[in-house]
Structure formats: structure tokens, C-alpha cells
Amino acid sequence: MSADATNLPTTKAAVEDVGQIPQWQLMVRRFRRSRLSVIGLYFLIVLYVLMIFSDFLAPYDHNKLDSNYAWAPPSKVAIVDGQLVTFKLKQTLDEVRFEWFYTADETQPLPIKFFVKGYEYRFLGIIPMDIHLFGVEEGYQINIIGADKDGKDVFSRLLKGSQISLTLGFIGVLISVVIGSVVGTASGYFGGAIDNLIQRLIELLRSFPDVPLFLALAAALPPGVKVEVRFFLITLIIALIQWTGLAREVRGKVLSYRNSDYTAAAVAAGASHWHIITRHLLPNAMSHIVVVGTLAIPGAIGSETALSFLGLGILPPAVSWGVMLRDAQTVEAITSYPWMLLPVAVLIVTVFCFYLLGDGIRDAVDPYA
Amino acid sequence: MLNYIIRRLVNMTVLIVIVSFVGFFIIQLPPGSILDVQLTKIRERGGDISREQVAALRVRYGIDDPFTVRYWKWITRSLQGDFGTSYETDQSVGERIWNRLGFSVGLSTFALLFTWLVSIPIGVYSATHRYTVPDYIITAVQFVGLAIPGFLLALVLLIIATNLNAIEVGKLFSDEYVDAPWSFAKLVDLGRHVYIAVIVLAVGATAGLTRIMRANLLDVLNMQYIQTARAKGLDEAVVIWKHAVRNAIQPLVMALGSLLPALIVGETLVATVLSIPTIGPMYLTALRIQDMYLAGTILVILSFLLLIGNLIGDLLLAWVDPRVRYE
Numbered sequence: 271m272s273a274d275a276t277n278l279p280t281t282k283a284a285v286e287d288v289g290q291i292p293q294w295q296l297m298v299r300r301f302r303r304s305r306l307s308v309i310g311l312y313f314l315i316v317l318y319v320l321m322i323f324s325d326f327l328a329p330y331d332h333n334k335l336d337s338n339y340a341w342a343p344p345s346k347v348a349i350v351d352g353q354l355v356t357f358k359l360k361q362t363l364d365e366v367r368f369e370w371f372y373t374a375d376e377t378q379p380l381p382i383k384f385f386v387k388g389y390e391y392r393f394l395g396i397i398p399m400d401i402h403l404f405g406v407e408e409g410y411q412i413n414i415i416g417a418d419k420d421g422k423d424v425f426s427r428l429l430k431g432s433q434i435s436l437t438l439g440f441i442g443v444l445i446s447v448v449i450g451s452v453v454g455t456a457s458g459y460f461g462g463a464i465d466n467l468i469q470r471l472i473e474l475l476r477s478f479p480d481v482p483l484f485l486a487l488a489a490a491l492p493p494g495v496k497v498e499v500r501f502f503l504i505t506l507i508i509a510l511i512q513w514t515g516l517a518r519e520v521r522g523k524v525l526s527y528r529n530s531d532y533t534a535a536a537v538a539a540g541a542s543h544w545h546i547i548t549r550h551l552l553p554n555a556m557s558h559i560v561v562v563g564t565l566a567i568p569g570a571i572g573s574e575t576a577l578s579f580l581g582l583g584i585l586p587p588a589v590s591w592g593v594m595l596r597d598a599q600t601v602e603a604i605t606s607y608p609w610m611l612l613p614v615a616v617l618i619v620t621v622f623c624f625y626l627l628g629d630g631i632r633d634a635v636d637p638y639a
Numbered sequence: 640m641l642n643y644i645i646r647r648l649v650n651m652t653v654l655i656v657i658v659s660f661v662g663f664f665i666i667q668l669p670p671g672s673i674l675d676v677q678l679t680k681i682r683e684r685g686g687d688i689s690r691e692q693v694a695a696l697r698v699r700y701g702i703d704d705p706f707t708v709r710y711w712k713w714i715t716r717s718l719q720g721d722f723g724t725s726y727e728t729d730q731s732v733g734e735r736i737w738n739r740l741g742f743s744v745g746l747s748t749f750a751l752l753f754t755w756l757v758s759i760p761i762g763v764y765s766a767t768h769r770y771t772v773p774d775y776i777i778t779a780v781q782f783v784g785l786a787i788p789g790f791l792l793a794l795v796l797l798i799i800a801t802n803l804n805a806i807e808v809g810k811l812f813s814d815e816y817v818d819a820p821w822s823f824a825k826l827v828d829l830g831r832h833v834y835i836a837v838i839v840l841a842v843g844a845t846a847g848l849t850r851i852m853r854a855n856l857l858d859v860l861n862m863q864y865i866q867t868a869r870a871k872g873l874d875e876a877v878v879i880w881k882h883a884v885r886n887a888i889q890p891l892v893m894a895l896g897s898l899l900p901a902l903i904v905g906e907t908l909v910a911t912v913l914s915i916p917t918i919g920p921m922y923l924t925a926l927r928i929q930d931m932y933l934a935g936t937i938l939v940i941l942s943f944l945l946l947i948g949n950l951i952g953d954l955l956l957a958w959v960d961p962r963v964r965y966e
Contacts, residue, residue: 477658479904479941482922483665486938489926490668572788576908579790580923595794599912604798611798614791622786 300634307630310623317620321436324429325391329405329412332422332430332589334389336411339421341607345412346374347382355379356412369606380406416609418597424609427589428616434590436620438501439570442508447563450513454520455555459528459547465521472514480511484573487511488582497588504583508570516562523555557635564628568621575617591617643957651946658942663710666935713932717939735921736936743910743918744944746833747902750840754898758845759891762852763884769857777849784846790908793839797913800835832915839909840902848891848898855887862886892955900945 302308320327338361345356357374364371386405393399406412415424457468487507491500527533528551536546577583578592579599586593591613597603598610678693704712765777859865860883868878907919914920918937925934 474654474657474661477654477942477946478662478938479900479945481904481907482938482941485907485923485926486662486665486934487668489929489934490665568786576788576790580908580911582926595791598794604794605802611795614794618787618791621788622782625782625786 297634301630304630304633307626307633310626310630313619313623314627317432317623318436320429321432322394324433325393326399326401327403328423328426328429329388329402330423330426331389332427333587334422334426336417336421339411339413339417340370340419342372342411342413342417342421343607344414344416344609347414348379350379353379354382356382356406358410380410380412382406382412415612416607418594418607418610419603424594424612427594428591428613431589431591431594431613432616434501434584434588435571435574435592435617438505438574438584438590439508439567439572442505442570442574443512443563443566445505445509446513446566447516447559449509450516451520451552451555451559453513454517455524455547455551457517458521458524459543459551461525468517469521472517475511475514481576484508484511484577485580485582488577493585497584500584500588504574504577508573512566512570516559516566519562520555520559523558524551527551527554561628561632561635564624564631567628568624571617571621571624640957644954647950647953651950654946655943658946659714659939660710662938662942663713663935664706666931666938667706667709713935717936735933736918736940739916739918739921740940742916743903743906746836746917747840747899747906750837750844750902751895751899753837753841754844754848755891755895757841758848758852759884759888761845762849763856763879765849766853766856766860767879781846781850784842785850787843789839789843789905790912792842793835793909793912796835796839836906836909836913836915840905843905844898844902848894851890851894852887855890856883859883859887889956889960892959893952895952895955898948899951900941900948903944904941 339359342359347354347356349355356379357376358378358380359372360375361370361372363369382404383406384404385401387400388402388405390398390400404412411417411421411423413423413425415428417423418427453468457465484507487510488504491503491507495503533546533550536550541549574583574590575592575595578585578590579595581596584590584593594610594613598614603610678696761777765774768774865878865883868882869875873882903918906917907922909915910917910919911923918941922934922937922941924930925937
């Protein structure tokens with residue numbers, strides 16, 4: 271690609287050590303050159319770190335109700351007497367529209383305390399803890415983003431929701447990558463009847479439109495199972511629908527490598543099928559698999575959100591960003607309480623970052639171009 | 640060519656049969672049945688049902704039949720154009736589906752035309768002006784278009800439009816046009832109600848197609864025959880549009896086939912958000928209340944559209960590119 275010549279490493283030293291440093295370092299170097307992808311990666315790291323510490327950062331349990339704070343707006347924060355405070359809320363009823371509205375009572379400051387005791391949780395799912403980064407006096411609430419119709423803290427829900435929204439799509443793609451690679455490799459390498467059978471199966475699965483199939487399968491899930499089970503089943507559905515595309519691509523790659531000279535040489539040298547697949551075919555196809563996988567994650571995250579949004583995915587009391595969006599469905603809710611739309615923003619940023627990351631990886635896996 | 644068409648048609652017929660079988664199987668997976676839903680409904684109203692009546696309903700809904708018998712009943716009736724009676728409204732399924740499907744297909748076709756008209760020129764421009772400011776802007780917009788899931792975009796646009804009082808939610812027509820015969824004014828009225836849906840559908844598809852168009856054209860522009868054409872002193876416009884675009888457009892032709900069903904499917908979610916009465920919300924309701932004949936029929940019809948779309952795409956491709964025919 272002659273047009274890319276201007277983008278090649280500019281310093282002479284950088285060009286010369288190509289061929290001397292390991293390939294993965296070349297990839298890292300190439301990846302760093304796509305600025306946007308690096309930014310996307312940093313953003314994702316921040317998001318996932320926030321997710322890991324979500325219980326610690328969230329001041330309240332995601333299902334804690336408080337009717338005194340229904341539709342409460344974002345809390346005002348100020349510094350009074352050198353102390354970070356928020357204010358108690360005055361709740362008044364708008365008798366015309368029949369809605370509560372709130373004003374911060376500036377005469378009654380409410381100091382924000384750090385490292386307070388709150389609801390109990392398990393850090394990383396193992397270590398029991400009850401310390402939270404911040405909070406206010408018992409009986410009052412601080413809602414940095416606002417509260418929903420039951421007075422649940424949107425900030426806490428957003429953090430808790432990330433635990434599902436950021437992992438479900440990821441794991442779903444992971445499973446589909448495994449299925450897709452195994453089936454695709456088998457199909458491409460062995461060919462013949464196996465290939466034919468697998469290709470017919472994929473063709474059949476792909477004859478179903480994905481979203482309706484998705485909905486039908488999700489509707490078939492047994493109601494009333496535990497959150498973890500439902501999470502797992504939905505992950506499986508995502509994987510089940512996504513693996514076909516990957517299997518096709520892997521098959522194509524494997525087919526072309528299978529016909530290459532070095533595979534023929536390996537066969538002539540008496541290498542086993544296992545050796546040829548794991549040493550010659552998969553490593554070559556791996557970069558492609560990683561790229562397709564990364565680019566599939568945003569779709570999977572979107573699918574989970576859409577399913578939950580339609581009431582067929584994750585169900586309350588569990589919370590994901592899609593579940594939160596259910597409350598933001600009505601026009602009235604959004605126009606009066608715009609903070610309910612924050613999950614949309616976070617979701618778009620996440621999806622966008624994954625696309626950028628995937629794009630950067632796609633360029634990076636072929637560092638010689 | 641004829642040979643190719645026949646081969647594809649046979650292949651498709653077999654697929655359709657299997658799809659209908661699998662589709663019906665999936666649809667009736669949910670535990671419980673429409674009967675339970677109906678019974679609770681009647682009991683909620685305070686009515687009570689005798690055991691004989693329940694038994695009669697069981698026979699009517701074929702609850703106790705084995706799977707294959709139910710499938711056979713459903714498929715034979717469907718082929719005769721009788722899609723069964725929807726449990727929910729006791730209206731004929733066929734009638735309800737055709738009405739809404741018509742609007743779904745119409746909306747999607749409109750979005751498709753829009754997509755093509757926009758993405759080809761933009762893709763070509765973006766490729767011929769690579770690494771210029773407009774190209775960067777187009778690429779950035781494409782990314783945003785790809786990154787935002789359709790139903791979220793619909794939600795956001797809906798809010799903006801409502802704030803501006805620019806849309807009436809939940810309808811296809813204003814009241815005065817609902818029963819009016821088709822006329823230009825009615826069409827305009829329809830447009831006013833569905834434009835957000837069309838925009839949302841078109842944005843995602845356009846972003847994808849523009850990227851494909853750009854990438855393909857860039858590949859083709861590196862070919863030697865393009866250099867030859869330029870060396871001959873041909874007008875740049877002729878080089879681009881006659882020599883390059885003609886060869887770069889094949890994947891778009893193939894995409895045409897799969898895009899229409901994809902749009903109809905995408906419309907499922909978007910229409911639900913915008914509460915436009917098309918096939919999507921209907922399918923969703925049918926699934927929720929376990930109206931399996933209705934849901935099954937819609938799933939199979941959508942699959943059918945997908946297969947037809949793919950067939951059209953393949954045939955178009957075979958027509959554009961003779962190499963495909965002889966493979």
C-alpha cells in the first residue's frame with residue numbers, strides 16, 4: 271500500500287529493528303499509532319475498573335426504595351465551613367401537575383461522609399464488606415445523578431447495572447468465539463461430509479432473522495429462575511446466535527492456510543492433525559479471530575440492552591442498563607427527568623470504545639502492512 | 640443462468656420447510672400455554688369455567704396433541720392462507736399480519752432506497768478524497784452511526800421531536816386520514832408520522848454500506864487497469880464511475896438482498912420504541928402472551944423474507960458478475 275508510506279514509522283531506528291523484535295511488540299507498536307483506539311482502550315479500562323469497585327463506589331443498594339426521594343433531582347453539592355455538604359430536600363406537591371418537586375433546603379446542610387458503613391456486599395464476589403466510598407446521615411439520601419420513580423439512586427443503579435451490562439456481552443462473545451473457532455476449524459480442515467453438514471447447519475441458523483429469533487428464544491426462558499441462571503441463559507442465547515458468522519470466517523481462513531505450502535510440508539513430514547491445527551492453522555487464524563471477536567462485543571452488549579429494554583432479557587430486581595432504560599421509555603419521564611437517560615450515554619460510549627478498540631486491533635494484527 | 644436460478648430455488652424451498660419446523664418448535668418452547676393465559680383472563684373478569692369448557696378449549700387449541708400433529712395442523716392451514724385465529728383478539732391472523740407487514744415492508748423499502756442513494760455517492764467521495772478533512776468527518780460520523788444501537792437512536796430522536804412538538808406518537812396516520820382512500824395528502828401524513836423510524840433505520844445501514852463502498856473502491860483504485868484508464872487520458876469522472884465503481888459495487892449488490900430483511904428486522908425494535916403499529920410490536924406482544932400461532936407465523940414469514948432477500952441478492956450478483964454463475 272504505497273499510499274500508507276507516509277504513515278510508516280518515521281525514525282530510521284524503528285524501521286530497522288523490524289524483524290529483530292518479537293511480533294507482539296510490533297503489534298503493540300502498531301496499535302499505539304492508532305490514537306483513537308488507544309483512547310478507546312483507556313476508556314474501557316476505566317469503565318471496567320469502575321465496574322469492579324461498583325459496590326464500593328455506590329452509596330446505596332440498587333433496589334433501596336425511598337418514597338421521599340421519588341424523582342429527586344441530582345443533589346446539590348457545596349462547601350460549607352470547609353466541609354463538603356449536600357442539602358436536605360424540601361418536598362412540595364405541585365397541585366396542578368400533581369407531581370412532587372424538590373428544592374434544596376440551604377439552611378440544613380448535610381455533611382458528606384467518606385468511607386461510611388452501608389449495605390453489605392461481597393467485593394469481587396468473595397470478600398464480605400460494608401464500607402462505601404461516601405454517603406450521608408442515615409435516613410437521607412445523596413443522589414449525585416438523581417433518583418428514579420421509586421427514589422432509587424440512579425448512580426448506584428448505573429454502577430450495579432454495569433456488572434451485568436459490561437460482562438454479559440463480553441462472555442457471550444467469548445463463548446461464541448470458542449464455538450465458532452472449533453466448528454470453523456473443523457469445517458475448514460476436514461472438509462468433505464463434515465464441512466457440508468456444518469455449512470448446512472450454519473445456513474439453517476442464518477435463515478432466521480437474528481432479532482426475532484433472539485426474542486423467541488428469550489421468551490422461551492423459564493420465568494422465575496435465579497438472576498445468575500437467567501444471566502447465563504441469555505449469555506448462551508447471544509453466543510448461540512453469534513457463533514455462525516465467526517465459524518464461517520474462520521473456515522475461510524483455515525481453508526486458505528490448509529492449501530498453503532507449509533501445511534503441505536507438515537503433512538509430508540507426517541505431522542498429526544492436532545499438530546497441524548494447533549501449530550500451523552490456529553495461530554495464523556488467531557489474529558483474525560481476535561478482531562472479529564472484539565468487533566462482535568458491541569453488538570452483543572446492544573443485544574442484551576435491547577432484550578432487557580423489551581422486558582425479555584434481565585428482569586428486575588436485577589439491574590442492567592437495559593433494565594434502567596425501561597424507566598426512560600415514556601416521553602414524560604424523559605422530558606421531566608433527563609437524568610434517566612444517562613444509561614444511554616454510558617452505553618453509547620462503551621459501544622463506541624469497543625468499536626475503536628476493534629478497529630485498532632484490526633490494524634495492529636498485521637503489523638507488516 | 641437458468642440452471643443457477645433453479646438450483647437456488649430448490650435449495651431455498653428445502654430451507655423454508657426446515658425453518659418452519661424449527662421456528663414452530665422454538666415458538667412453542669415456553670412453558671405454559673395460551674390456555675392458561677386465557678383462563679386467568681376469564682377468571683380475572685370474575686367468570687368461572689366448567690371442566691367441560693376447559694376440555695373443549697384444550698381440544699380447540701390442540702394443547703394435548705403431540706408436537707408433530709400441531710405442526711402439521713398449523714402448516715397445512717398456513718399454506719391454504721389460513722394462519723389460524725389469534726387467541727388474543729379472535730381476529731384472523733392472516734388479516735392482522737398482512738396489514739402490518741405491508742407497512743413494515745414499505746417503511747424498510749423506503750429506508751433502503753434512502754440508504755443506497757446516500758451511501759454510494761458518499762462512499763465514492765470518501766474513497767477518492769482519502770485522508771482529507773471531509774473524509775475524516777465522514778469516517779467519524781460513520782462510527783457514531785454504527786456505534787449507536789438503532790432503538791437508542793430512536794429513543795433520543797423521539798425525545799427531541801416530542802420537545803419540538805414535531806411528531807405525534809403511536810400512530811401511522813392522523814385521525815382524519817385513517818379511513819381515507821390513498822392520496823398524496825395521506826402519504827404526506829404518513830411520512831410525518833414515520834420519518835423518525837426511516838431516519839433511524841437508514842442511519843445504521845448507511846454507515847455500514849458507506850464503509851464497505853469506501854474500502855472496495857480503495858482496493859479497486861489501486862488496480863492497474865485504473866492506471867491504464869488514466870494513462871489513456873480518460874476523464875477522471877469516467878475512470879471513477881465507469882471503471883472503478885462498477886467493480887467496487889458488487890458487495891453492495893449482495894448486501895442489497897440481505898439489507899431489506901435486516902431493515903424489516905431492525906424495524907421490530909425501532910417500531911416498538913416509537914410505538915408504530917407495524918409487525919414488530921405485534922410479534923413482541925404475541926411472544927409475551929404466548930400466542931404461538933401468531934408468533935410462529937410472523938417468525939417464519941420474516942425468515943421467508945430473509946431468504947427471498949438473499950435470493951434476490953444472489954441473483955442480482957450473478958447478473959452483474961458472470962463469474963458467480965459458473966462456480
